[in-house]
Amino acid sequence: MNEEIFRAIVSALGAGDDAALVTIVATDGSTPQRIGAKMLVYADGRTVGTIGGGCCENDAALKARDALQTRRARLVHYELSDDLAEESGLICGGRMDVFIDPLEPAAHLYIVGAGHVSAHLGRFAAETGFRVHVLDDRAKFANAERFPDAAEIVVDTIADALGRLAFAPNAYLVVVTRGHRYDFDALKAVAGKPFRYVGMIGSRAKVTRIFDALEADGRPADWVAQVRAPIGIDIGAVTPAEIAVSILAELIATRNGNAVRGLSRAGRSAWLPASARP
DSSP: OHHHHHHHHHHHHHHTOOEEEEEEEEEESSOSSOTTOEEEEETTSOEEEOSSOHHHHHHHHHHHHHHHHHTOOEEEEEETTSHHHHHHTOOOSOEEEEEEEEEOOOEEEEEEOOSHHHHHHHHHHHHTTEEEEEEESOTTTSSTTTOTTOSEEEESOHHHHHHHOOOOTTOEEEEOOSSHHHHHHHHHHHTTOOOSEEEEOSOHHHHHHHHHHHHHTTOOHHHHHHSBOSOSBOSOOOSHHHHHHHHHHHHHHHHTTOOOOBTTTTTSOSOOOGGGOO
C-alpha cells in the first residue's frame, strides 16, 4: 500500500499538484488501521490509500484539504468510540492520531522581464527555494551571466514565450518588464490561467490603465482583479535590490500561506472593472 502512496506522491510533486499526506502516527486500543497507514489527499478531493475508512477518514480528508489552503501541517486526534465513529459503525473503542502534512511541490517562479529588479529577484528567489525561469526578448539581459541560478532562461517575444508554456497551478508569475506595452502583452498572454501568485510591478495609475485595457480586450475581469499590483510589501523600498526583497517577501508569504498586507492592498488589486464603478 505504501508503495502505491509513494508513487502517487512522486507523480503529484512532478506534476505540481497540491496534495497532503495523512499518516496514522499513534494508536491506542482497537483501531481499523495500524501506525504508519497513509492516505494521500488531493486538492480536488481525490484520495489514494486509506487510514481505515468511515467518518474519521472523511473528516481527515476534509482537514487535509484545509491544510492545503493554509499550507500548515497539523496533528488530529480521533476517539473511535465517540459520535463521529458511531455514525460510521466503526466503534472500535480505540484512539488514533493522524498527522496531516501538506506537500509542497517545487515552487516555479516565472520572472517576465530581465531588468535590474529581476536580476536581484532571480538570485534571492533561487536562494530561498524557488525554481526560477526568466523570460525576455533581449539576450543581453536574459543570460546566464546575469541569472546564474536560473533553471531556465528563455529569449523570445514575451507573448510567444508565455503562450507556449504550460504552467502548473502552483506556479508564480511576476511581471517586471521595461514598459507598459510589454506588461500588457504578458498579462494578456496568460489571462485566465490559474496561478498561485500573479503580480505586476508599477504605479497604481499604470495598473489601472493596463487592467482597463485587458478588460476592453475581453480578458476575464475576475481574473484580472486577482492580479496583485503593485507587487511587494511596503517596506519603503527604493533601490532595485530593496524592491526585489519586497517582492520576494510577498512570494514567500504566499508560499507559506501567510496573509500579508501588500502594496496591492492586502493581496488584491484596488482595480474595479468599469462595469462595477460608480
